[in-house]
Amino acid sequence: MQLGKNQRNMLTAVGFLSPNIIGFMLFTAIPVVQSLIISLYDWPTFGERKFIGLQNYIDLFTKDPLFPKVMGNTSIYVFCYVALNIVLALAMALWLTNIRRGEKLYRSVFFLPQVTPIVATGMIWKWLFLPKYGIINNFLGIFGVPDINWLGTTGTAMSAIIIMSVWQGFGYNMIIFIAGLYAIPESQIEAARIDGAGKWQVFIKIKLPLISPSIFFAIVMTVISSFQVFDQTMIMTAGGPANATNTLVLYLYNNAFTYLKMGYAAAMAWVLFAIIMIFTLLQMRLQKDFVTYE
Amino acid sequence: MNEIKTNRQTYRPIIKKAANHIVLTVLAFIFLIPFLGMVLTSLKPETEVLLLPIRIFGSRLAMENYQRAWTFFPFGQFLFNSVFIALCTSLVAVITSSMSGYAFSRLHFRGRDLLFTMYLGTLMIPQQVTVIPLFIIMRRFGWYDTYAAMVLPVGFTAFGTFLMRQFLLTIPYEIEDAARIDGCGAVESFIRIILPMAKSSIATLLIFTFINSWKSFLWPLIITGSDRVKTLPLGIYMFNGQYGTDWSGLMSAASIAIIPSFLVFILFQKYLVKGITMTGLGGR
Numbered sequence: 001m002q003l004g005k006n007q008r009n010m011l012t013a014v015g016f017l018s019p020n021i022i023g024f025m026l027f028t029a030i031p032v033v034q035s036l037i038i039s040l041y042d043w044p045t046f047g048e049r050k051f052i053g054l055q056n057y058i059d060l061f062t063k064d065p066l067f068p069k070v071m072g073n074t075s076i077y078v079f080c081y082v083a084l085n086i087v088l089a090l091a092m093a094l095w096l097t098n099i100r101r102g103e104k105l106y107r108s109v110f111f112l113p114q115v116t117p118i119v120a121t122g123m124i125w126k127w128l129f130l131p132k133y134g135i136i137n138n139f140l141g142i143f144g145v146p147d148i149n150w151l152g153t154t155g156t157a158m159s160a161i162i163i164m165s166v167w168q169g170f171g172y173n174m175i176i177f178i179a180g181l182y183a184i185p186e187s188q189i190e191a192a193r194i195d196g197a198g199k200w201q202v203f204i205k206i207k208l209p210l211i212s213p214s215i216f217f218a219i220v221m222t223v224i225s226s227f228q229v230f231d232q233t234m235i236m237t238a239g240g241p242a243n244a245t246n247t248l249v250l251y252l253y254n255n256a257f258t259y260l261k262m263g264y265a266a267a268m269a270w271v272l273f274a275i276i277m278i279f280t281l282l283q284m285r286l287q288k289d290f291v292t293y294e
Numbered sequence: 295m296n297e298i299k300t301n302r303q304t305y306r307p308i309i310k311k312a313a314n315h316i317v318l319t320v321l322a323f324i325f326l327i328p329f330l331g332m333v334l335t336s337l338k339p340e341t342e343v344l345l346l347p348i349r350i351f352g353s354r355l356a357m358e359n360y361q362r363a364w365t366f367f368p369f370g371q372f373l374f375n376s377v378f379i380a381l382c383t384s385l386v387a388v389i390t391s392s393m394s395g396y397a398f399s400r401l402h403f404r405g406r407d408l409l410f411t412m413y414l415g416t417l418m419i420p421q422q423v424t425v426i427p428l429f430i431i432m433r434r435f436g437w438y439d440t441y442a443a444m445v446l447p448v449g450f451t452a453f454g455t456f457l458m459r460q461f462l463l464t465i466p467y468e469i470e471d472a473a474r475i476d477g478c479g480a481v482e483s484f485i486r487i488i489l490p491m492a493k494s495s496i497a498t499l500l501i502f503t504f505i506n507s508w509k510s511f512l513w514p515l516i517i518t519g520s521d522r523v524k525t526l527p528l529g530i531y532m533f534n535g536q537y538g539t540d541w542s543g544l545m546s547a548a549s550i551a552i553i554p555s556f557l558v559f560i561l562f563q564k565y566l567v568k569g570i571t572m573t574g575l576g577g578r
Contacts, residue, residue: 006403012480017393020455024413024416024450024452027447028419029416031423031424032416034430034431035426038430108560110322115505116552117509118509118527119527119551120332121548123530123533124545124548132346224420230512231512256429262426265426269425272422280418
């Protein structure tokens, strides 16, 4: 039997695609649909399941006193973390691209935490933040700052988590920005200099607009990934003290695997998904309107 | 007077440069304190870890911390699992993603762009959405607490497909066309021509997947029960629960878990940077 050209093409494509697609269906597509279904059930890990419609979602937003708290914590974390991360990443990228020589070495240093397990660095930071014996308190003590129980006080625990996370994470965006800055043609900067622009003006008028797509992309991706913060809060505080650092995914994890309320946790996952979708759509819309391309 | 002025002018940029490097070096040093602290504490005798004022070195090199860490949890087993699982995951990711990336970039078939858009869309799905049903599915398969559960759900990635497609698009079509005219089929041209040219992006994907698997915490925490398939992060996490943390033992375990990350990073930094700047997605 002779196959037509189109059929032959199709057959080859199926052959190349099927390994990935089968795995993708099995481990991503089907679970996504299933998770939506689970979220409509009272689904304990063991025992009887019961269809309850949107009740899980209604409970989340009206009955559960902890959920608004957890959402608030997560929002504060996302806002502070993203702002600090982007500013620091951009500042360091500008600095390092200016000195050029040795840039690679410094870049490696600031990127280093990114490749290490957060479980390990989280424990190290727990040790740095120790009251009385911790390096941070002992350093601050030199300036007469009284001993702070960073991770054990509701007022400071989240700040400590944010500091640790920025240390761990800003190197990633820094690399994106460095690449963006190096891609700016030298001639454009030279031309502006000849016209008498100072360093600050070159930054505002030339560099910033030209790397704005990278910055915008980095902000959205960082927002999306930081909504999913889990490792740090699980390891350094387990959400405490008094739920001051309890974040969305940690609460989701506890609901699913400690309280064994799978349906309720699945509903939470869909709330998270909805938030991420909103930011993704926002990115696609705004990218068209605001961002300057070369 | 004039001469002094010109001297100043010639030296100023050099002084400025030196000042920049000094400040940056100090910053880099401060930035690395957590890692330095980790290594130094892992070498201090247990009784000297919490002493004031803080000392940089202990009274002697306390290698027994590493022995203690080694027996605190089945260290050898966990280390092997970490390496084995990271390697298998990377292998699955590279094989399946390079094939699908090839199909999406260089084969022509109906519905290609639609299918690829769907793939891209799933990049936005947070892991937490799939984690609960995956846990249920794995238990139904009887895969709870197995290597298969640690490797397979992580190895099939839309990200890998995306990365490979982006790279393969940059290979000129003429190269493949020439081979096709000589009677090379798609499979042959994929293996003989495309794969060898895609070495660097394969390396990139390999390293991303390896590091992500090495760092991974949430999924292993959920899907393992016994010590049989647990990985190093879970071992380090075990130090967390105990009363009066054994800091020097913990830091020894952390050092052993972190040093391979450093090595991979130092050896393959080029590929990591390439992957980040190409996609801006992997390993966040």
